[in-house]
Amino acid sequence: MGTSxxxxxxxxxxxxxxxxxxxxxxxxxxxxxxxxxxxQSIAEYGILRGLVLGxxxxxxxxxxxxxxxxxxxxxxxxxxxxxxxxDSHATD
Amino acid sequence: MPxxxxxxxxxxxxxxxxxxxxFQAILIFFHDTVGIGWGLAIIALTMVVRIVLLPLTIKQFRxxxxxxxxxxxxxxxxxxxxxxxxxxxxxxxxxxxxxxxNPFGSCLPLIAQIPxxxxxxxxxxxxxxxxxxxxxxxxxxVGNAATPPTGLDTTYCQxxxxxxxxxxxxxxxxxxxxxxxLILLLVLYxxxxxxxxxxxxxxxxxxxxxxxxxxxxxxxxxxxxxxxGLMVYWITTxxxxxxxxxxLKRATGQLPPWLGGNPDGLPSAPAAVAATAGGGSxxxxxxxxxxxxxxxxxxxxKRS
Numbered sequence: 577m578g579t580s581x582x583x584x585x586x587x588x589x590x591x592x593x594x595x596x597x598x599x600x601x602x603x604x605x606x607x608x609x610x611x612x613x614x615x616q617s618i619a620e621y622g623i624l625r626g627l628v629l630g631x632x633x634x635x636x637x638x639x640x641x642x643x644x645x646x647x648x649x650x651x652x653x654x655x656x657x658x659x660x661x662x663d664s665h666a667t668d
Numbered sequence: 669m670p671x672x673x674x675x676x677x678x679x680x681x682x683x684x685x686x687x688x689x690x691f692q693a694i695l696i697f698f699h700d701t702v703g704i705g706w707g708l709a710i711i712a713l714t715m716v717v718r719i720v721l722l723p724l725t726i727k728q729f730r731x732x733x734x735x736x737x738x739x740x741x742x743x744x745x746x747x748x749x750x751x752x753x754x755x756x757x758x759x760x761x762x763x764x765x766x767x768x769x770n771p772f773g774s775c776l777p778l779i780a781q782i783p784x785x786x787x788x789x790x791x792x793x794x795x796x797x798x799x800x801x802x803x804x805x806x807x808x809x810v811g812n813a814a815t816p817p818t819g820l821d822t823t824y825c826q827x828x829x830x831x832x833x834x835x836x837x838x839x840x841x842x843x844x845x846x847x848x849x850l851i852l853l854l855v856l857y858x859x860x861x862x863x864x865x866x867x868x869x870x871x872x873x874x875x876x877x878x879x880x881x882x883x884x885x886x887x888x889x890x891x892x893x894x895x896x897g898l899m900v901y902w903i904t905t906x907x908x909x910x911x912x913x914x915x916l917k918r919a920t921g922q923l924p925p926w927l928g929g930n931p932d933g934l935p936s937a938p939a940a941v942a943a944t945a946g947g948g949s950x951x952x953x954x955x956x957x958x959x960x961x962x963x964x965x966x967x968x969x970k971r972s
Contacts, residue, residue, distance in 0.1 A: 595879060595883075596883070598875065598876040598879040598880065599865060599876070599879045599880040599882075599883040600778075600865065600868070600880075601773065601865075601868045602772045602773065603772065603773045603774065603775050603778050604772060604773075604774065604775050605764070605770040605772040605773070605774050606761065607757045607758055607760075607761035609775075610775045634775050634776060634779055635776065637774045637775040637776055638724075638774050638776040638777070639724040639727045639728055639774050639776075639777070640727070641774070642764070642765055642768045642769075642770060643761065643764060643765065643770040643772065643774070644761045644762060644764055644765025644766075644770075645758050645761040645762045645765060646761075
């Protein structure tokens with residue numbers, strides 16, 4: 577339910593990845609990047625929780641953090657059982 | 669439905685109102701206390717913003733320099749995960765994390781520029797217009813018996829107080845420019861934007877380069893209706909980026925050959941000095957930046 581709405585919500589992110597991001601040097605010290613992280617969060621946790629997760633990631637992506645490997649599955653803000661999407665990502 | 673967009677604009681304007689007030693105070697300080705014109709005050713404000721951000725930029729560059737000492741291990745990683753680009757990315761990122769270095773910029777400074785820009789837009793359109801052009805502009809905007817009301821953003825300073833908002837070749841900083849003034853501003857914008865992204869770029873991907881070059885031209889359609897003062901801000905900040913990048917790259921010996929850099933990618937003498945002064949143990953190691961690892965490689969491993 578709501579997958580198409582979620583997809584629509586991450587449309588601006590996809591547009592950014594497609595048309596803006598390539599024009600500027602890499603600006604993200606995390607893997608997956610903030611935009612990929614936000615899109616995946618919205619797909620897995622819904623629009624509101626996804627946006628919160630994405631915003632929290634953006635705040636962490638600052639010059640004083642060390643960056644690194646930080647998949648959505650490592651998040652600690654929300655319970656895992658909120659995941660309603662059927663495409664379970666590999667938890668590495 | 670203009671009232672919906674107007675509603676959204678009002679929301680933005682009220683969220684950003686503290687920032688708008690701060691910028692307005694800084695501009696008025698430069699104009700009234702320092703005693704420079706409004707155009708120079710906008711340039712001074714731009715520099716204040718960039719100077720505030722400067723420690724972040726320098727921190728970033730330090731991190732990149734520290735990375736040079738780790739390049740043997742990075743080469744090992746690249747060899748180990750040659751066939752799997754995504755796995756390589758993950759392992760590289762874990763490696764950076766463990767060693768507390770990171771060659772990449774961060775997202776937050778990029779995002780932080782957006783509210784600055786929007787605040788300047790609102791400020792130039794209304795509150796500062798009254799400061800610059802005098803209170804008559806507000807009366808003109810509200811309208812009276814003789815003249816029908818016009819929006820504050822479409823009121824030209826020329827009509828109220830000719831010359832008050834003039835700067836160099838720009839007749840009115842608070843209004844969108846027209847004619848050859850607009851063309852000159854757009855040329856300056858595109859040129860400075862291209863220069864700054866060329867200097868920042870590390871990509872060798874053809875598509876990325878095309879988008880990089882096309883983007884400023886697409887932006888032209890959005891910014892041609894902006895108040896001229898906003899374009900002064902944007903052009904200034906681009907030139908600041910160019911200068912900053914030039915000095916930082918020269919200090920680390922990473923200038924591209926077309927700017928007189930060393931084509932071998934070896935740090936030049938001042939860079940070696942800077943590296944030993946800052947990092948300690950780093951000798952003259954090849955300074956080829958790690959983003960080389962981000963070049964397209966065969967993607968064989970399937971991971972989602």
